[in-house]
Amino acid sequence: MARAFPIQIAPSMMCADIWQLAEQVHQLEQAGVDYLHFDIMDAHFVPNMPVGLVFLEQLRPHTQLPFDVHLMVDNNDFFVPLLVAIGVQSISVHVESAVHLDRTLTLIRSHGIKAGVALNPATPLSVLRYVTEQMDYVLIMTVNPGFAGQRMVPSAYRKIRDCCLFLQENGVDIPIQVDGNVSFDRIPHMVAAGADILVTGTSSVFHRDGTLLENIARTRQAIAEGLRMRRHDNLRIT
Ligand code: DX5
Numbered sequence: 013m014a015r016a017f018p019i020q021i022a023p024s025m026m027c028a029d030i031w032q033l034a035e036q037v038h039q040l041e042q043a044g045v046d047y048l049h050f051d052i053m054d055a056h057f058v059p060n061m062p063v064g065l066v067f068l069e070q071l072r073p074h075t076q077l078p079f080d081v082h083l084m085v086d087n088n089d090f091f092v093p094l095l096v097a098i099g100v101q102s103i104s105v106h107v108e109s110a111v112h113l114d115r116t117l118t119l120i121r122s123h124g125i126k127a128g129v130a131l132n133p134a135t136p137l138s139v140l141r142y143v144t145e146q147m148d149y150v151l152i153m154t155v156n157p158g159f160a161g162q163r164m165v166p167s168a169y170r171k172i173r174d175c176c177l178f179l180q181e182n183g184v185d186i187p188i189q190v191d192g193n194v195s196f197d198r199i200p201h202m203v204a205a206g207a208d209i210l211v212t213g214t215s216s217v218f219h220r221d222g223t224l225l226e227n228i229a230r231t232r233q234a235i236a237e238g239l240r241m242r243r244h245d246n247l248r249i250t
């Protein structure tokens with residue numbers, strides 16, 4: 013399956029060490045990651061609240077890295093103008109919480125910000141059918157959202173591949189972002205299945221057994237393996 017997007021790394025900042033944050037962001041910049049991924053949770057759509065908007069606001073002036081925000085909230089439209097004011101570059105909203113998804117995606121784009129649609133593991137791809145023109149990327153949750161350190165759901169590889177096929181069938185050429193247990197072992201299979209943007213947390217970039225730089229190097233090796241598998245299209249979907 014031909015996919016033309018470069019594979020991008022988006023460290024999940026809820027997994028960063030708040031005490032070492034400035035140094036970690038500097039290392040991430042040096043290592044050439046593509047985004048900083050921020051999980052904004054309202055403790056209602058998901059039972060957690062790892063970081064608040066002040067975290068992004070205070071970090072914003074200190075790095076040029078694009079801010080990729082993943083909203084896991086009930087009231088998406090409340091957060092969009094606040095994120096615009098902070099200066100983020102992409103916002104994904106969950107289809108499961110977006111009562112007026114088309115309107116919210118249009119609102120995000122009206123500010124010149126990329127709009128993504130996030131799907132929980134059990135949500136079928138068919139919900140995307142009538143917003144394919146309003147979205148800039150799809151976020152496939154490969155864990156049930158809300159917490160770091162979880163195990164990938166069994167359907168993840170198949171869903172990534174199905175999402176690839178869905179986008180191709182609908183003539184939509186946009187990247188697929190994956191989020192949750194994006195580990196050194198799973199990255200090759202996720203990339204081979206069609207993942208383009210990797211949200212990397214405690215399973216890879218912030219893995220406790222290595223330094224950030226070591227972990228990013230391992231992540232890039234895993235990406236290379238995934239691209240080799242993709243070329244030979246020998247994904248074994250279990
Ligand atoms: C899950 C979070 C992710 C991710 C964290 O809701 O959105 O940031 O799971 O990374 P892992 O899963 O590797 O700890």
Ligand code: ZN
Pocket residue numbers: 024049050051082191211
């Ligand atoms: Zn996320």
